[in-house]
Amino acid sequence: MSFEIKLEQFSGPLQLLLELIEGEKLPITEVSLARVTEGFLKHMDAHDVPPEELADFLVVATKLLLIKSRAILPQLQLDDEDDGTKLADQLRMYKQFVDASHAIESLYLSEKIMFPREKTVLVKTREFLPPSEVSPGVLQEAFQSLLKRLEPFFALKRASLARVVSVQERMTQLRDAIVERSHLVFRDMVGGAASKVDVVVSFLALLELMKQRIVKAVQGETFNDIVITKATE
Known part of the structure; x- marks a missing residue:
């Protein structure tokens, strides 16, 4: 009403x-x-x-x-x-x-409720499926060949890390040697170097000590010996 x-x-x-x-x-x-x-x-x-x-x-x-x-x-x-x-x-x-x-x-x-189910999305996972004619032995050889090609990159990283550590050690050795002796010839210091890398590391250590004004280096003429002495204040 x-x-x-x-x-x-x-x-x-x-x-x-x-x-x-x-x-x-x-x-x-x-x-x-x-x-x-x-x-x-x-x-x-x-x-x-x-x-x-x-x-x-x-x-x-x-x-x-x-x-x-x-x-x-x-x-x-x-x-x-x-x-x-x-x-x-x-x-x-x-x-x-x-x-x-x-x-x-x-x-x-x-009681007549019906809801459509959402479409199921199938996510395809990526997987490696080699051809049927490829045997496990062939795959092993291929992976070994790949690892050998990558060895120089890993070796380069290890060598770089070793040089960083060696520079610090060589700086300590050079500093201690200058304290014990009045002077030091660079050629004598690297005379027993095992490789060219050791020579380069020793030279980098010398440059860093010179930068810190802990030592000084004198070379009379080109290709003459480099004489290292303690830096004077």
């Missing part, structure tokens, strides 16, 4: 009351909004009011309240597209949610 208003000035649907007031056929000041609200509350107590009817009532009641506020307080500035319209939009959205919830409830109670 739909709600109808019963006032001294009007009797009928609430929407019709709003249309009469907006058309200035019925003064809003003669309508008691409190009685309108009270009547709707009694209607709710007596009947099972659906959510959409409640939403419609709130929309109309909000508009009536705004119209009466303008009539009673003309100095109050209220935009025609203000809170009343926003509330109406929110109530309509609320009604949509209510309708959707009822639809979902009906589906659930019908």
